[in-house]
Amino acid sequence: xxxxxxxxxxxxxxxxxxxxxxxxxxxxxxxxxxxxxxxxxxxxxxxxxxxxxxxxxxxxxxxxxxxxxxxxxxxxxxxxxxxxxxxxxxxxxxxxxxxxxxxxxxxxxxxxxxxxxxxxxxxxxxxxxxxxxxxxxxxxxxxxxxxxxxxxxxxxxxxxxxxxxxxxxxxxxxxxxxx
Numbered sequence: 001x002x003x004x005x006x007x008x009x010x011x012x013x014x015x016x017x018x019x020x021x022x023x024x025x026x027x028x029x030x031x032x033x034x035x036x037x038x039x040x041x042x043x044x045x046x047x048x049x050x051x052x053x054x055x056x057x058x059x060x061x062x063x064x065x066x067x068x069x070x071x072x073x074x075x076x077x078x079x080x081x082x083x084x085x086x087x088x089x090x091x092x093x094x095x096x097x098x099x100x101x102x103x104x105x106x107x108x109x110x111x112x113x114x115x116x117x118x119x120x121x122x123x124x125x126x127x128x129x130x131x132x133x134x135x136x137x138x139x140x141x142x143x144x145x146x147x148x149x150x151x152x153x154x155x156x157x158x159x160x161x162x163x164x165x166x167x168x169x170x171x172x173x174x175x176x177x178x179x
Contacts, residue, residue: 011074012037014120018104023077030061033108033116036074039085040164041099041124042176043070045144052132053150054092055141056162062111065140068162072121081122089126093142094133099124103175109163121164125176147173 014035015021029036043052052070056063073088075081082099090096102123109117134142145153151169154161168176 009074010077012077018120026074030115030117033110033118035106035118035120037081038072038074038117038119038121039081039088039124040072040121040168041070041085041089041126042168043089043093043097043126043128044177046127046129048127048177050144050146051150052093052128053143053145054134054139057136057138057140059137062113062115062117063162066162067160068165069168071138072164082124085122085124092135092138094135095128095130097126097128099126102178103172105167105172107164107167117163119164121168123168123172123176147177 009026010023011026011029012020013022013024013029014037020037024034024036028034044050045052053067054070055067056065058064071088071092073084075084079087082101085099086096089099102125104120104122106120107117111117132142147169151173154166154169158166
């Protein structure tokens with residue numbers, strides 16, 4: 001199996017009190033499991049009853065072809081987490097909208113391909129009504145789904161979803177939907 005290339009972006013390393021302590025290449029961060037910053041975006045329809053999910057591209061270096069939140073990324077050097085959230089929404093889903101930061105959480109996950117996620121994930125929520133124009137380099141597919149149906153699907157098919165989506169819905173669902 002051909003190893004999927006990780007881009008050479010420098011992303012923030014996180015230290016005590018969740019402060020940025022430096023920057024490192026994305027590949028080194030994920031091979032050594034260094035604690036770093038990430039963003040996750042959840043877009044709901046205007047009625048706040050359906051979530052826009054994406055199916056990650058087969059070209060992703062981990063968690064490819066899994067369903068996840070609307071988009072996710074890492075801030076680049078000299079980019080705020082809010083700027084990173086807007087950038088990934090535009091790059092992956094082809095639109096932008098107002099985003100509100102809801103919360104942060106940390107998680108650690110060792111993947112079968114030897115890569116490690118050790119993240120401080122900043123979670124943003126926005127509202128949008130139209131269909132996205134997905135970037136097929138980043139996204140394989142997308143759909144609207146109610147949170148209740150999504151949670152039931154995750155229980156039935158847990159291996160079809162990313163680890164961070166499952167963590168967020170299990171531990172922080174109320175923070176997502178709180179106005």
